[in-house]
Amino acid sequence: MVTTASPFLWLGNHRALDFLNTEQLQRGARVDLLPDLRSLVAWCEEAGFLDGATAGCVLERWEGSPEAESAIEEARQLRSALRALIDERPRAQKAAAESAIGVINRALRLDAGYTEVVRARAGFTRRVHVQIDAPDQLLRPVAEAAASLLCDVDPELVKRCGNPDCVLYFHDVSRNHARRWCSMELCGNRMKVAAHYLRNRNG
Template identity: 35%
Template sequence: MELSAIMTSPTRTKPEPPQLADHPVLDMLNTVCMHEGERHDFWQTDTDVVDWLVRAGWLAGSDESDRGDQALLMAARDLRGIVQVLVAQRKAGDRLSLEALNGYLAEAESYPQLVLGEGREPSLVRVRPRHSARQLLAPLAEAAAEMLVGADFSRIHTCANPECILWFYDRTKSRRRRWCSTSTCGNRHKVAAYRKRHRR
């Protein structure tokens, strides 16, 4: 998928990563895409990562400031790379290299807290300390671990467009989804096939 197709609004000058994978962990992998034959990383600063975490629902609000040390950026890219390798290994049926992801999971501290809602009925929420970049990313690491254990990997694919590297989880009943997006890569394939037929 090209960057031009990911622009969310005519008024936006900065494209946002697509959220079309039908799985939040695969959406994280899709924060890298191909543009004019080269890889483009949507995560260039701590702020980019925070904005994505908020947009994807991993953070309630962008209360994490960009401190300039890029610790969150480095940790997020590291976690993304770890998960990318594990998903590829799981998809291929290879032995999984679990040590690096387990390192993130070891820092995933949390504890339950009772809170009262508007109707004064108690509910239980899980509070997560966010003293470090790795703790901030802990819910995403846990989601990746859960996907590796419980997902149907026969439904996890990369786009059939050889020039696209985006992942998706095929939730269709027919199990025949081939494209990251039918409106971009799928449409390009149809147009190319149409032109090929008419050249003949």
């Protein structure tokens, strides 16, 4: 199901931020890259949360259904809740923060399979067995990634791109934590060219 012409960006250095980045600005307008179940399934597969066989079964069973529409609405709520918690920390009003946390916890309560420990070449590893009995269960691993981001990642290293016209986020794991752009290709070079132009014009 994964194609080489993927619309998704994988530059956040964290799956929760990659999920946030499914809403982008293109030519000044916000674009939702998760408009339907097929796009959500494709994102989950590319993120490594879903194997191809399970992805196909989910689409065959629920594509175009009311359950699929509900799952997409829940995905948008989860994305909005995570964005609110990141953007507003630490100044978020308590009621708003509790509401956003509630959205994440609701997704965490979804039963979407189980994890077991298995032997690996270098010791042990986790193996996740995904069982999807309803399309909203696709959001369980996304919510787990969100919980990991909020609980385990230094909030000072969760950044929004320095381009004011960009809404993409990333976890800054650079050596000196000096990363400013979502990527050099998308915004970094563009902003440097603009700054160079202004310096020359004003010089």
